[in-house]
Amino acid sequence: MADTKRSNMSVSTRAPESSTLSESSAGLLRELVAHLRQNRTQLREEWARRITRAELLTAMTEEEIFAEATAVYDNYVEALETGTFEALQAYSRRLSERIIPRGVETDEVVGIVLLLRDVLARSLFNKYQDNVEKLNRILDSYEPAANRIANTVAVGFVEERERIIRQQQEAIRELSTPVLQVRERLLILPIIGVIDPQRARQLTEQLLRAIRANRAKVVVIDVTGVAAMDSGVANHLVQTVEASRLLGATVIVTGLSPEIAQTLVTIGVDLSEMATVGDLQGGIEEAERLLADRGPTPPIRGELPPETNR
Amino acid sequence: MEVPILRQGQYLIASIQSALTDADLSHLREALIAQVGRSRCRGVIVDVTALDVMDSFAVRTLRDIAHMARLRGAETVIVGIQPDVAFAMVQLGLTLKGVATVLDLEEGLAFLDGRTKERTLEIKPKRPSGRG
Numbered sequence: 001m002a003d004t005k006r007s008n009m010s011v012s013t014r015a016p017e018s019s020t021l022s023e024s025s026a027g028l029l030r031e032l033v034a035h036l037r038q039n040r041t042q043l044r045e046e047w048a049r050r051i052t053r054a055e056l057l058t059a060m061t062e063e064e065i066f067a068e069a070t071a072v073y074d075n076y077v078e079a080l081e082t083g084t085f086e087a088l089q090a091y092s093r094r095l096s097e098r099i100i101p102r103g104v105e106t107d108e109v110v111g112i113v114l115l116l117r118d119v120l121a122r123s124l125f126n127k128y129q130d131n132v133e134k135l136n137r138i139l140d141s142y143e144p145a146a147n148r149i150a151n152t153v154a155v156g157f158v159e160e161r162e163r164i165i166r167q168q169q170e171a172i173r174e175l176s177t178p179v180l181q182v183r184e185r186l187l188i189l190p191i192i193g194v195i196d197p198q199r200a201r202q203l204t205e206q207l208l209r210a211i212r213a214n215r216a217k218v219v220v221i222d223v224t225g226v227a228a229m230d231s232g233v234a235n236h237l238v239q240t241v242e243a244s245r246l247l248g249a250t251v252i253v254t255g256l257s258p259e260i261a262q263t264l265v266t267i268g269v270d271l272s273e274m275a276t277v278g279d280l281q282g283g284i285e286e287a288e289r290l291l292a293d294r295g296p297t298p299p300i301r302g303e304l305p306p307e308t309n310r
Numbered sequence: 311m312e313v314p315i316l317r318q319g320q321y322l323i324a325s326i327q328s329a330l331t332d333a334d335l336s337h338l339r340e341a342l343i344a345q346v347g348r349s350r351c352r353g354v355i356v357d358v359t360a361l362d363v364m365d366s367f368a369v370r371t372l373r374d375i376a377h378m379a380r381l382r383g384a385e386t387v388i389v390g391i392q393p394d395v396a397f398a399m400v401q402l403g404l405t406l407k408g409v410a411t412v413l414d415l416e417e418g419l420a421f422l423d424g425r426t427k428e429r430t431l432e433i434k435p436k437r438p439s440g441r442g
Binding site for chain 2: 204215246249
């Protein structure tokens with residue numbers, strides 16, 4: 001109810017008056033800050049109470065909420081006073097770092113900052129209700145700053161979240177491209193998940209380096225865990241096979257799903273140069289046969305008798 | 311820059327030490343093909359470990375060397391292509407089709423040993439020719 005009253009009030013005071021307003025607004029802001037400092041304990045408690053009532057930050061205990069509320073409150077007042085947001089930004093980043101792992105959601109963080117804004121506005125309203133003209137001017141200088149603070153905290157939280165997501169993506173990417181040596185001169189590269197161009201490139205680089213480091217003769221690339229493949233990725237796979245051959249390794253591709261097989265044939269990727277076997281087990285058996293039969297001699301493409309092609 | 315051609319048993323080894331101009335490459339090709347006949351070699355190894363760039367002319371010259379040496383009775387194997395070079399070559403479509411490539415010099419020697427033994431011991435069934 002108080003909110004609607006206040007918003008009515010601010011609608012009627014939108015028009016900027018004159019240049020004297022900006023001069024006096026610094027003084028008003030000082031007065032405002034003094035008021036907030038004076039009533040620190042009471043407002044802070046009111047705020048923490050409203051947070052609990054609104055069932056925000058349920059992942060945290062009441063003491064924790066109160067401690068964070070105190071810190072946020074002080075940073076908030078400081079940002080209002082100095083008009084600089086760097087300290088607040090840094091604090092909100094640290095806060096996000098602490099609370100994101102505990103499952104605090106974006107709407108909760110935005111919610112508590114908006115609650116604080118409401119609590120403070122209400123207290124201003126109570127203090128200046130006898131002097132409507134002054135209340136309007138106080139709100140005029142308070143509102144833009146408060147909105148900017150809310151914005152800063154929310155953006156800080158979201159940025160921290162995105163940073164964590166990026167970090168996790170990186171970790172997943174590294175985890176998801178193991179090149180394993182099964183036995184002397186035989187490598188396996190199991191590919192799981194979605195292949196985008198960046199990951200495809202990384203896979204190829206890792207594979208080629210591993211071929212060199214392990215002196216591999218045969219590589220089995222298993223794509224059982226790949227759900228879909230477009231022509232770009234398929235061509236990349238063909239290129240990887242060719243590049244491996246230039247390093248003296250034969251590549252066997254296994255586990256092409258029916259869907260991928262259909263897609264590849266439909267879009268007309270040239271897979272004639274690629275040795276394929278149904279599943280990983282078959283691929284490893286074939287690889288061991290290659291290693292045993294040919295010894296150090298790799299097949300030369302174009303010279304192979306047709307029956308040994310697959 | 312001249313490429314030294316060493317003789318090791320039945321094989322010739324050409325070890326490229328630095329980037330070559332087109333003229334150097336042509337000269338290497340001529341020298342190798344001439345020596346294959348003169349010294350009755352069974353195999354040729356071209357070591358490109360030191361190259362970090364391979365253009366279309368270089369790839370074509372390597373392929374020509376392999377085909378020409380085969381006509382003169384020697385197998386050719388290219389050794390030591392770097393991983394980055396290999397991928398760059400493939401992206402440019404320079405895949406050295408029909409030419410043997412292995413990891414390094416040691417592998418190359420083993421490869422040629424295997425190939426030449428095969429040739430001496432087995433009489434391969436002739437593949438049906440394209441004519442007819």
